Amino acid sequence: MKNRLRILRAERSWSQADLAQRLEVSRQSVNAIETGKFDPSLPLAFKLARLFNSPIETIFTDEE
């Protein structure tokens, strides 16, 4: 699943480790989600949405 995490992260000057710390997951988790190789669960997607103060559908798109 494609997403805008890298952009949203860059806008805040957060590293993957920074985001991982805020989400309470490993940096590898953030990298896997960001590269679209791992789709987060709904609870984690909502957590990301709250963190970036954006609706889920503006962060994730279901196009391949």
Added chain:
Amino acid sequence: MQCLPISKAGRRYIYRLAPTMATYLAFFFIAQWTFHHLHPTGLVVYLLAILPALPLVGSLAVVGLYIAEESDEFERSIIVQSVLWGLGGALSVSTIWGSLEDFAKAPHLSTFYILLFFWIFMAISQPFIRRRYQ
């Protein structure tokens, strides 16, 4: 090599697995010493023989607890996949070796080693599974 931070569940996994393995070693030597020096008979033989296996069964419960407690869903998925590889590998080896024993008269391999194969395949598979997500 990059050092991976360990989650709370990961730390609990290590804290549980280390004493489980230490208990296995202790029970193994107790059983071996007792069989060699006291030559038990009857029901005691069965109880002593089972003794070292109990912590090994417990090690599977430790893996199960880790999967249940790991809040990082990505890390949990890595472990679940590696467990599946461990199970698949152990069952494949035991099935192939069983066939070799039946038809090619290969030397007998104790079923005790199936768990060892499970751990080996589980451990080997993890870096390959992680690489898929990089």
